[in-house]
Amino acid sequence: MSAGVGTVTAIGAAGGAIGLSTDDLPMFFDERHHALAAHVRAVAPRIAACEDVAGDEAARDRAAVVALATSGLFAHIAPDGAHDVRGLCVIREALGWVSARADSIFAVQGLGAHPLLHGGETARALAARAGRGEVVLAFALTEPEAGSDVMAMSTRLTADGDGWILDGDKLFISNLGVATHAVVFATLTPGDKAGTRAVIVPLDARGATVVPLTATAPHPIGRLALRGCRVGREAIVESKSHGLGLALATLDTFRVTVGAAAVGMARRALAEAIAHVSTRVQFGAALAEQQLVQAHLADMIVDLDAARLLVLRAAYHKDHGQAARTEVSIAKLGATEAAQRVIDRAVQLLGGRGVMAGAVVEHLYRAIRPLRIYEGTSEIQRTLIGRAVARPA
Numbered sequence: 001m002s003a004g005v006g007t008v009t010a011i012g013a014a015g016g017a018i019g020l021s022t023d024d025l026p027m028f029f030d031e032r033h034h035a036l037a038a039h040v041r042a043v044a045p046r047i048a049a050c051e052d053v054a055g056d057e058a059a060r061d062r063a064a065v066v067a068l069a070t071s072g073l074f075a076h077i078a079p080d081g082a083h084d085v086r087g088l089c090v091i092r093e094a095l096g097w098v099s100a101r102a103d104s105i106f107a108v109q110g111l112g113a114h115p116l117l118h119g120g121e122t123a124r125a126l127a128a129r130a131g132r133g134e135v136v137l138a139f140a141l142t143e144p145e146a147g148s149d150v151m152a153m154s155t156r157l158t159a160d161g162d163g164w165i166l167d168g169d170k171l172f173i174s175n176l177g178v179a180t181h182a183v184v185f186a187t188l189t190p191g192d193k194a195g196t197r198a199v200i201v202p203l204d205a206r207g208a209t210v211v212p213l214t215a216t217a218p219h220p221i222g223r224l225a226l227r228g229c230r231v232g233r234e235a236i237v238e239s240k241s242h243g244l245g246l247a248l249a250t251l252d253t254f255r256v257t258v259g260a261a262a263v264g265m266a267r268r269a270l271a272e273a274i275a276h277v278s279t280r281v282q283f284g285a286a287l288a289e290q291q292l293v294q295a296h297l298a299d300m301i302v303d304l305d306a307a308r309l310l311v312l313r314a315a316y317h318k319d320h321g322q323a324a325r326t327e328v329s330i331a332k333l334g335a336t337e338a339a340q341r342v343i344d345r346a347v348q349l350l351g352g353r354g355v356m357a358g359a360v361v362e363h364l365y366r367a368i369r370p371l372r373i374y375e376g377t378s379e380i381q382r383t384l385i386g387r388a389v390a391r392p393a
């Protein structure tokens, strides 16, 4: 990469001060969120450094896990009480800016831990270990034939003496590669919601095979093949809800935070674009002096502010005990789609430099894309929102 193109490097070099909503939208936050924001800013360079680790992507994934564990951020995914959704948003807004890889690993640790927090002693003990970074979790819901239609899941759970046997395939499972355990959603009776269960599977169990996959932007992900995989009786997450209920409650909490990660990525792209157009001279003046360039910046800021407000409204409601399901879907849909537009404009404003491999905005362009797909695609969010407001005669 030649000098002047810009690289995906440490936040301090390329990113400047991390923009966080705690600064300019303080009315949504409590004192603890400001303390958390200061902590996240302090540990951000350590987390960003995982992108500079020599070796392959797996080495950088492992470095991100270590940085998240030693920085104490994993502690926020396994709270004593309910999740602090605005706290998770603060962390993901910062991680989205710093490292999409670390953001994904952090979020999936949370997705794995959330169902365990509703379980018995074994499950809660594993969640506590995840909070200390002693184990890394995956959340295994999607299957080759059960994507948006999660009820089509066919991974079978069969009683076997004092334990259980699992058979099936889980696809596009993040954290596979660094995870030690997966929370696998399986069914005793296909097609029956009440027969679904969340099951803790140690990934070194006989009959569990991880097949790595490669996504647009680096983050650990793979397929999990379960073939006669035997787990103990205590592996079932015993809770008031069936497995699918646990999975959907988990997604409902973390969906808001996907929006926060999207905001972080978009803010970073906007900062990169402003820095570029302020110094790049064409036609005898900085690009920033061109009105069409200013119009791009204005549209980016409007998109970004709308996204932040949608995310914080949903997070605020959730932290104040309201279900806010429609607001959560609006936040996830609005913020991820807006972030994609903001990042696309940033690429445009950087011209050729914006599409060179290794440029920050080129990296963000690839990193943002899956956020419109995972944890409920944009179409599924539109379906949920439309269904909530439609009044068919």
Ligand SMILES: Cc1cc2nc3c(=O)[nH]c(=O)nc-3n(C[C@H](O)[C@H](O)[C@H](O)COP(=O)(O)OP(=O)(O)OC[C@H]3O[C@@H](n4cnc5c(N)ncnc54)[C@H](O)[C@@H]3O)c2cc1C
Binding pocket: 108, 139, 140, 141, 142, 146, 147, 148, 149, 171, 172, 173, 174, 175, 215, 221, 370, 373, 374, 375, 376, 377, 378, 379, 380, 383
């Ligand atoms: C990077 C990445 C990480 C992921 N991590 C995880 C993970 O950790 N754990 C996990 O369990 N899963 C994970 N997933 C899976 C993700 O949740 C699914 O990809 C997603 O739910 C969509 O399922 P699908 O890919 O099978 O697409 P499909 O469901 O086949 O959908 C394909 C297209 O059809 C549209 N569509 C589907 N149904 C409808 C409908 N009723 N109306 C209108 N449009 C519809 C979808 O919106 C989409 O555009 C991950 C995916 C990605 C890309």
